[in-house]
Amino acid sequence: MYPLTSQKTAQENNGISVVHFDCGGCNGCDIEILATLTRIEDLKKLGITRVGDPSKANALVATGPVNHRNKEVLKSIYDRMQEPKLVFAVGTCACTGGLFHNCGNTLGGIDKVIPVDVYIPGCAVRPEQIIHAVNLAIKKLTQEGKPE
């Protein structure tokens, strides 16, 4: 129904199928991720598609610091994803907790809950940064067959 999202699985898409989850950042990075996704032509060349269903995805872009409630959701999304899994922590607060480090209900970066492959710092990150990082990850994936 929505061309920006594909219904196919990661293998069928033959590249990276990205699912997006916001843990609780300020949205700044989320809107930049969306802005990235609007550059459809660039993404096609790199073989990146956005999917809605975590079980069809092999990459997760997550923003924001983890809290006690969304850590369960994040974990379940990660568990449902296909192997090999790639996780991108987008934004400073997803990397380390950032500005929210001393907030009462914040556990820290998303690596407190799931393993992260690529950290993209920046508050907010720029679309070019995201594309660059995903590109690096694809190279890594094809060289090693599997992320660390």
Added chain:
Amino acid sequence: MSNTQNISTFPFGPQDVLLPEPLKFQFYVDGDKIIKVDPTIGYVHRGLERAAELNDYRRNLYLCERICGICNVIHGQTYAGLIEKMTDTEIPERAQYLRSIWGELARLQSHLLWLGLFAEAVGNPQLFLDVWRDREIVLQLNEATNGHRIHLGTTLIGGAVKDIDESLAQKYFAELDKLRTRMDTWAVTMRKDPEFLAKTVDIGLLPKKDAVHSGAVGPVIRASGIPDDMRCNGYQAYGELDFEPITYDGCDVQSRVLVRLDETYQSIELIKRALKQMPTGPIAVKSEGFPEGEIVYRTEQPRGEVFYYGKGNGTIHLERLKIRTPTMPNIPPLLTMLTGDKKQNIPAIVHSIDPCISCTERITEIKEVA
């Protein structure tokens, strides 16, 4: 609910392609009619008000800007306004104008973002791409202003960190005119396209009376015919900008689209007018002393009234900072809109209040485990 045999339930969220942010609804439907809705929030709660008490009050400015990336500018301005009141700082007139200009630029960005997301939610992805392509103009203006696309960061307690010089002002005029012409090409789809209208007209009704009783704010209440807008209070430079709130009487999703669409045009006009009227002079003063006393400060965010309450005790730390953002009062009206409507209209109706969850999450319940 006496007759429960036909009622089925299904969840919407917390992770869904249509929801940029985690929010969960449990829907109870009879056939395709919505009987009841239970919203759940708490997925993005951070405990930010507590951190605001621990931080130096000057640092909180950057924390408040990061309550929400979409309306960051006005959050920063509201916090600065609150502290300026608490420390009796009078900011220069030019700074008031600069704040209004950047506040309107933020509104423009936010409304364009929403118009795009809404187009996608009603199944018109090409429109989404068009709107977002034009939104880039605003982001590039942000970048030209202070080097950042999202977090503008021009607010300072006591004024502004940057000025708009002649060449930047010319750039604003040129780019905004370009934006306006481009907007005309797709705005007509939102106003006239029968396919678009079929998904918005007479959907998600919020009659005038309900809008008042459930405490709606912002474009939601203005789309129910009530001219409620904090900017009418004339804070910053709005008193001198000859400002009239935009209202529509349809009380449906389409009216909410039209209110926001007209407000984007209005914002362009307000920015241009403010740039022309802006007096010369200094852009900041030094704010002396520590915040003291209890103050309430309200401004108009793109989504409605934002309410800041601060309590200071003359030290570097605030005793209390309470923030109520516009999505919170718009949730009860949302439940009114959804109840009795059809299942297939859920995405359009949920989007019509422009929910911003990262703004809303100010409270959480802590359960003691024995």
